Amino acid sequence: MMLAGANNDEIQLAKTKHTEVLAESKLAWQRFWPSLTLGAGYRRTDGNVQDIAGAVFDVSKQQYTVGPNLMIDWSPGDMYYAALAAKQRALAAEQFAEKARRDVVMQATGRYYDLLATEASLAIIEDDLRLTQDYEKQIGGAVDAGTAFRADLLRVKTQVSRERLAIRQHQEKRDLAAAALAETLRLPADSELRPAKADLVPVRLLDRKLGVATLISQASQHRPEMKAAGAVNQAAVLEKDRARVAPMIPNVQAGYGFGGLGGGYNADFGNFDDTQNMYIGLGWKIGPGGLFDKQRQIIAGAQEEATKLQAGQIKAAIGREVVEAAARAQSAHDQISINDEAVNAAQEMVKLAKERQASQLGVVLEYLLAREELTRARQSRVQAVTSFNKAQHELKRAVGK
Secondary structure (H helix, E strand, C coil): CHHHHHHCHHHHHHHHHHHHHHHHHHHHHHCCCCEEEEEEEEEEEEEEEECCCCCEEEEEEEEEEEEEEEEEEECHHHHHHHHHHHHHHHHHHHHHHHHHHHHHHHHHHHHHHHHHHHHHHHHHHHHHHHHHHHHHHHHHHHHHHCCCCHHHHHHHHHHHHHHHHHHHHHHHHHHHHHHHHHHHHCCCCCCCCCCCCCCCCCCCCCCCCCCHHHHHHHHHHHCHHHHHHHHHHHHHHHHHHHHHHHHHCCEEEEEEEEEEEEEEECCCCCCCEEEEEEEEEEECCECCCCECCHHHHHHHHHHHHHHHHHHHHHHHHHHHHHHHHHHHHHHHHHHHHHHHHHHHHHHHHHHHHHHHHHHCCCCHHHHHHHHHHHHHHHHHHHHHHHHHHHHHHHHHHHHCC
């Protein structure tokens, strides 16, 4: 689980997207800062010009300036709501990154349990093969002594071959499960991953006393998808306010510059002295993107309604996931109990068959069938425990923990 959360590039991609959206959110607030320019300029005019009164006359003049200029071109309402909406989108991206992490960890956990199940099943068959081979030697000795039939020995040899074939098939499943797990962990594809232990034990992660309604309520509070949907909806609400309120707040344009100004007629570079200028103005935009832009408000309202509907779909899907995971966990728990009964019955059947074999060597088939039933029951229990453990992790993820 730690490897899955650290190395997977899907998680890194989601984190990168979050970093990008977070930077956009910070940039939206930085637009409130004025722009500052520092430079120098030279301007020359030769030929006719017109004065304020309308007279045209010939002139040759020049001027040069140097100094900083501070400029402001604000649409305060638009910038404010855009910054708030960008912040909500950054929160949503953060929750989507968390969802990606949990999904990858869940996938790694499931594939690990698949690997563990194949290893446990392989151990069961290997154990059964060892006992069958010992039994083959016993029957072989009995055949040599004339107290058993050769057909019985051939029947046991056939069982040995069948179990060796099953071992090779389970080895293939184990290698495929290891490759799938290596993919999730982003390890080399040829990594020979093996579980630390081949035994499986049920792992309960949540209190059985919690009802499905309680689990669904917890999921609605803790699932990152719900938090992301809430942030996306809040961003849509702010965009709607932006379309409705922002145009009523006047735009602001202001500037302040200071420095030096010099120049004069012809090639005169004198008269240099300090100069200052300042400007401020307010205005409203009318039309598209401004006042009376009804279509923009309709679009924003439709987008808000869409986010509400999407949030409802996500909530319904989460509720279904919780119910399904709870049902699978309960079913797997019941199957473990049933399989325990089957294993106990099969063990008793093998014991009785072995006792009969000790007194009568003509019941080889009965003993082999009994061992086959025991092996099948043990393997079925492995699958039940695997399903239970995977269901527990799925239920924990579904609840949002």
